[in-house]
Amino acid sequence: MSKQAPVHQGRLKTPFYSRLEKLDFVNEWHQWKGYSSADSLYCSDTEYFAIRNATAVFDLTPMTKYRISGPDALDYLNRLVTRDMAKIKPGRVAYAVWCDDQGQVIDDGTIFHLHEGEYRLCSQERHFAWLKAAAIGFDVSITHETDDIAALAVQGPTSFSTLSNMGLDGLADLKPFGLTHVDFQGSELMISRTGFTGDLGYELWIDPDKAEALWDALFEAGKLYGIRAIGTDALELSRIEAGFLAAYMEFLPADETVRTGRSRSPLELGLEWLVDFKKPNFNGRRALAEEKRKGSTWRLVKLDIEGNKTAHHSYIFGQQKTSKPAIGFITSAAWSPVCKQNIALGTVRAPHGMPGDTVWVEIYYQREMHWNRQMARATVVDKPFWFPPRRGATPPGRF
Amino acid sequence: MKTYDAIVVGAGHNGLTNAAFLAKAGLDVVCVEKNDYIGGAAVSRNLYKDWWYSNCSYVCSLLRPEIYRALELHRHGLQITPYGGSVQFMENGDYYGSYQDDEVAYREMARFSRHDADAYKRYSADTMRQCRFIRDFLLSTAPDPTSFRPKDLMELARIGGKFMEMGEDRMYDTIRFWTMSVAEYLDEYFETDVIKAAMSGSGIIGTALGIHSPGTAYVLLHHYMGEVDGNVGSWGFARGGMGSVSNAIASAFQAAGGELRTEAGVDQIIVTNGKASGVALENGDEIHANVVVSAMDVKRTFLKCVNKADLPPQFHQRVENFKIRGSSGKVNIALDSLPTFPALPKGSTLYHSDMHFIDSMERMERAYDDWKDGRWSEDPYIDMLIPTLNDPTMAPPGKHFMSCFIQYCPHKIEGRDWTSAEKDAFGQTVINQIANYSPDFKDLILHAEIRTPQDIEAEIGITEGNIFHGELTMDQLLFNRPIPGYAQYRSPVKGLYMCGSSTHPGGGVMAAPGANAAREILSDLKRPNTVPENFGDD
Numbered sequence: 001m002s003k004q005a006p007v008h009q010g011r012l013k014t015p016f017y018s019r020l021e022k023l024d025f026v027n028e029w030h031q032w033k034g035y036s037s038a039d040s041l042y043c044s045d046t047e048y049f050a051i052r053n054a055t056a057v058f059d060l061t062p063m064t065k066y067r068i069s070g071p072d073a074l075d076y077l078n079r080l081v082t083r084d085m086a087k088i089k090p091g092r093v094a095y096a097v098w099c100d101d102q103g104q105v106i107d108d109g110t111i112f113h114l115h116e117g118e119y120r121l122c123s124q125e126r127h128f129a130w131l132k133a134a135a136i137g138f139d140v141s142i143t144h145e146t147d148d149i150a151a152l153a154v155q156g157p158t159s160f161s162t163l164s165n166m167g168l169d170g171l172a173d174l175k176p177f178g179l180t181h182v183d184f185q186g187s188e189l190m191i192s193r194t195g196f197t198g199d200l201g202y203e204l205w206i207d208p209d210k211a212e213a214l215w216d217a218l219f220e221a222g223k224l225y226g227i228r229a230i231g232t233d234a235l236e237l238s239r240i241e242a243g244f245l246a247a248y249m250e251f252l253p254a255d256e257t258v259r260t261g262r263s264r265s266p267l268e269l270g271l272e273w274l275v276d277f278k279k280p281n282f283n284g285r286r287a288l289a290e291e292k293r294k295g296s297t298w299r300l301v302k303l304d305i306e307g308n309k310t311a312h313h314s315y316i317f318g319q320q321k322t323s324k325p326a327i328g329f330i331t332s333a334a335w336s337p338v339c340k341q342n343i344a345l346g347t348v349r350a351p352h353g354m355p356g357d358t359v360w361v362e363i364y365y366q367r368e369m370h371w372n373r374q375m376a377r378a379t380v381v382d383k384p385f386w387f388p389p390r391r392g393a394t395p396p397g398r399f
Numbered sequence: 400m401k402t403y404d405a406i407v408v409g410a411g412h413n414g415l416t417n418a419a420f421l422a423k424a425g426l427d428v429v430c431v432e433k434n435d436y437i438g439g440a441a442v443s444r445n446l447y448k449d450w451w452y453s454n455c456s457y458v459c460s461l462l463r464p465e466i467y468r469a470l471e472l473h474r475h476g477l478q479i480t481p482y483g484g485s486v487q488f489m490e491n492g493d494y495y496g497s498y499q500d501d502e503v504a505y506r507e508m509a510r511f512s513r514h515d516a517d518a519y520k521r522y523s524a525d526t527m528r529q530c531r532f533i534r535d536f537l538l539s540t541a542p543d544p545t546s547f548r549p550k551d552l553m554e555l556a557r558i559g560g561k562f563m564e565m566g567e568d569r570m571y572d573t574i575r576f577w578t579m580s581v582a583e584y585l586d587e588y589f590e591t592d593v594i595k596a597a598m599s600g601s602g603i604i605g606t607a608l609g610i611h612s613p614g615t616a617y618v619l620l621h622h623y624m625g626e627v628d629g630n631v632g633s634w635g636f637a638r639g640g641m642g643s644v645s646n647a648i649a650s651a652f653q654a655a656g657g658e659l660r661t662e663a664g665v666d667q668i669i670v671t672n673g674k675a676s677g678v679a680l681e682n683g684d685e686i687h688a689n690v691v692v693s694a695m696d697v698k699r700t701f702l703k704c705v706n707k708a709d710l711p712p713q714f715h716q717r718v719e720n721f722k723i724r725g726s727s728g729k730v731n732i733a734l735d736s737l738p739t740f741p742a743l744p745k746g747s748t749l750y751h752s753d754m755h756f757i758d759s760m761e762r763m764e765r766a767y768d769d770w771k772d773g774r775w776s777e778d779p780y781i782d783m784l785i786p787t788l789n790d791p792t793m794a795p796p797g798k799h800f801m802s803c804f805i806q807y808c809p810h811k812i813e814g815r816d817w818t819s820a821e822k823d824a825f826g827q828t829v830i831n832q833i834a835n836y837s838p839d840f841k842d843l844i845l846h847a848e849i850r851t852p853q854d855i856e857a858e859i860g861i862t863e864g865n866i867f868h869g870e871l872t873m874d875q876l877l878f879n880r881p882i883p884g885y886a887q888y889r890s891p892v893k894g895l896y897m898c899g900s901s902t903h904p905g906g907g908v909m910a911a912p913g914a915n916a917a918r919e920i921l922s923d924l925k926r927p928n929t930v931p932e933n934f935g936d937d
Binding site for chain 1: 496514527
């Protein structure tokens with residue numbers, strides 16, 4: 001065998017790197033699944049408002065992607081995930097979770113029904129070993145395609161205008177969680193009306209060779225619509241406002257937890273709507289049915305917290321300010337600029353945390369070196385903090 | 400004539416640790432050592448010009464941080480620097496590298512199998528779960544399951560509690576884990592031969608078992624449960640070689656008022672009226688004490704140094720049957736400069752890692768077959784390192800020290816003693832295997848020390864030169880180590896204690912047996928305890 005070139009030792013660059021680099025003023029990057037990914041390119045506060053006010057573009061190429069096809073693809077997915085995938089027709093996208101045999105969430109992700117019997121599964125973590133193991137008994141092909149597809153999130157109130165201005169057809173009729181294929185300079189461009197921001201938005205998926213051309217066309221088209229590239233800091237803030245879960249924040253992948261009791265079931269994450277017990281068989285069904293009968297241990301809560309001190313890493317206490325011990329803790333927290341609310345996601349012991357309940361949050365905050373402590377009242381809410389009408393409007397508005 | 404409070408026999412790291420904690424409690428302690436240097440198998444030896452060889456143990460991870468801190472070993476000259484990674488050279492010219500950076504490690508694994516790269520996280524979590532379970536018991540005495548003493552019952556309840564806490568499925572997994580082979584364990588996660596071969600090494604190092612032998616999954620854990628600065632599973636170098644560990648503990652012992660006596664090999668442990676009362680040295684001197692603590696392995700202690708008439712026959716028989724088998728050798732080499740490994744890119748970080756030259760599970764098991772036939776492996780498993788790439792103190796600038804741990808290497812060749820020609824041939828086997836992957840290696844060798852298990856036994860005193868003072872199999876672990884009923888550092892002879900690696904929690908430069916024994920001795924003597932508690936990890 002000829003001499004083996006060593007695997008790349010540093011951070012990988014996505015196909016959009018050359019474009020991001022030009023828009024980067026602050027040089028703040030982190031590692032995302034081996035790729036360099038920007039925390040921020042200019043100013044995360046400003047970038048955030050591109051999501052809520054104009055068009056924000058985020059490079060999501062490092063997102064883990066698998067292609068699932070073959071005669072049994074649907075049956076396979078139906079056993080893999082908890083929801084009924086038969087309802088997801090070609091051209092539709094489904095948010096889904098998948099569990100181990102104990103009904104504990106391995107990960108959540110989106111499943112794109114690209115063409116009849118052909119799917120793409122996107123997730124935060126990597127699961128090839130599990131996807132293969134779960135394929136036993138099915139005639140299905142699973143390929144890892146993270147590096148074969150370049151992907152951009154184009155999010156915000158003017159995102160529809162920007163994309164229309166690019167000359168992309170058929171978007172006016174595209175409903176949330178719909179996907180369509182269009183031609184872009186001779187290549188197939190897949191556009192889905194999906195995103196992680198809770199706003200009007202799209203995701204674009206293309207051959208890496210066409211990535212730079214796509215970027216250029218997009219930014220040219222968005223010039224008059226306030227288009228701006230963003231990093232993960234801005235995205236993260238919008239994610240919390242939308243009430244979306246993040247792996248390693250709201251839950252740990254069950255197969256990576258060391259301590260018993262540190263994983264979560266879909267029921268404990270407020271995802272019961274994704275669990276279809278009418279399906280006769282899916283991974284974790286027996287354990288989840290048992291949990292439903294007996295009751296869950298944990299409950300995910302969305303909290304509207306009084307005051308303006310962000311509740312990072314806080315303990316949550318029960319209905320009385322003096323209730324001990326803690327009933328849970330905050331997993332994600334932010335001051336929401338668009339809602340002007342002090343918001344957080346957390347995990348509490350059931351039966352605490354019913355919508356409308358009052359709980360108390362112990363907040364530590366620092367001002368000029370000194371630390372202060374505040375017990376803040378919080379209300380459990382059941383709707384996303386931010387859910388603007390434009391997110392669901394079809395056809396979408398111009399801005 | 401003076402009567403000491405305690406005599407500790409053997410100035411290896413466990414003997415010294417035990418002596419140090421006894422001295423810290425105010426006891427008048429003497430530690431006797433047969434060699435003219437201290438350290439036992441944790442030594443830095445100046446055997447060639449300005450080179451210092453870690454000529455027995457060569458890397459450090461298991462040394463309990465609680466002991467490090469309690470004895471303030473940093474004040475006594477010890478410094479542990481972490482290193483990482485490994486490389487498996489392959490017969491086809493390729494290699495499999497394990498990198499410290501998670502993403503680079505992932506990428507490299509995915510080069511062979513994406514399945515394996517993705518499975519690694521589950522493997523890590525499952526292995527770490529077992530590590531957490533066992534780590535909690537390292538700095539405590541194994542409870543006797545047949546005893547009704549409150550202390551034993553409480554410790555049993557604690558273990559039971561930790562076990563139940565795992566939940567049903569993980570309890571099954573744990574029981575399987577403690578008894579299965581490393582090959583079976585790895586098969587549950589990985590599909591790539593070279594990746595499994597790379598990982599299986601930790602399951603056999605120091606044991607006379609093959610990768611398919613039941614019980615080797617636990618041995619893998621024994622190599623994972625250590626830490627450097629809280630990074631569980633990390634390994635490090637002691638600056639100045641492994642002798643720095645022993646020297647630092649010895650310094651702590653002396654600072655606490657202890658006395659060290661070298662060239663003072665023990666011939667017999669003196670038992671008077673059923674109670675240990677001192678030792679008779681090989682030179683004819685006698686030293687008297689109220690307590691005698693043996694850091695020697697259990698066989699050497701009771702079969703060579705205690706009068707058989709003073710021992711219960713059943714105990715004696717069990718000691719005779721204790722499995723402590725020579726299975727590994729060492730070749731320590733002084734190098735004129737750094738050898739090149741053309742398969743690796745120039746400047747690769749893998750030069751700093753553990754290097755191995757076996758690329759398949761088949762070859763791993765075949766290496767064991769030779770041992771069973773009473774020969775050294777023709778195609779051995781070598782764990783090779785060049786510590787001088789990290790440590791500037793062990794060789795002159797630009798020169799290097801190479802440590803090769805070799806498995807398998809029997810204590811006797813087909814049942815008889817080694818000849819010097821065979822010993823040379825064994826060394827040559829090792830050198831040839833490395834030279835297959837490094838063309839300039841042979842020309843750079845300035846000096847080589849070849850050590851068979853027989854040499855290690857002759858010099859250090861460990862029976863059959865077994866690095867763990869006895870196999871780490873379930874029948875010889877926890878309350879079974881070394882002998883059921885005698886797993887709490889006491890022996891059938893009143894006043895005679897054990898504190899070497901034959902006792903719980905076993906071998907490796909851990910210092911836990913020495914410390915645990917000190918706790919028991921101090922308790923018997925109604926002295927205040929000086930031994931630290933487990934840091935704990937919730």
